[in-house]
Amino acid sequence: MTDMATPQGKDTARAKPLTRLTGKLPGSLYRGGEGMWSWLLHRITAVAVFLFLLLHIADTATIRISPEAYNAVMGTYKNPVMGIGEATLVAAVVLHALNGIRLILVDSWTKGPKYQKVMLYVVIGLFAVIMAGFLPVHLRHVFGGH
């Protein structure tokens, strides 16, 4: 395995005896559990949004070809399959952004590390609220009328 391909990295071996002694390392982010999952989700959403952004600048650039060309490209964004894709993209952006704010607070707010787990639940809660507000409106645009 490469250098740091997993969040546990190469110090898992060293951490093991300690874990056996204490049962569970205090604040053991990145050793499995929710810390590792939030790290993985942050990374997956980051790469997905980055790839979309490259494509998105290219599709927006067709606006310099002609109004008809741009409208044709945007037309492909308006079918139900793409509609689901847009909802997934928004979910990825919102999750990455909220967890990003959490990471900023963990690192820069003195009480951040203490509340990092609480903040993860806040992230999940806010994510649910935002998506509950967004999805009905977006899905109505995608599937309703027209």
Next chain:
Amino acid sequence: MTTVERSLPRLLQTPPSPSSKRAPRGRRGRSNGELYGWIFMRASGALLVVLIFGHLFINLMTGDGIHGVDFAFVGGKWADPFWQWWDLVMLWLAIAHGTNGMRTVINDYTSRAGTRLAFKGALYLLAFIIVALGTLVIFTFDPCPPGVAADLLPAICTA
């Protein structure tokens, strides 16, 4: 710096000190670059929340949402310098933040120096092209091109 090193303050549950961001002694000629990168990821992230959430809200939640997005819609927005600058800052920050982040990801998954260099070279080239293209598009855009049917154009063209 690797992911684990960057997250050490979190692992140890202590707030980071700038010195903890410095590359450990003995690492070949590393500087404070990683510290500035680390700060940049946080500063740009905070700004991007406002820019991107605003972008998504206006384009997906108002009016007809995705069905309302066409040349006339964009023409109406980009006729206003406010939205031109909004999009320009969003473009530059998102690409800089994303590229710096992808650099970390590449560092984590490549072990051979040659592979790493090739991926990063491709990344930087792509980032440069996309920023140049996006910037050019925003500022060379004509909301009322001549010889186009009026129903494709934003309302400002006929007013």
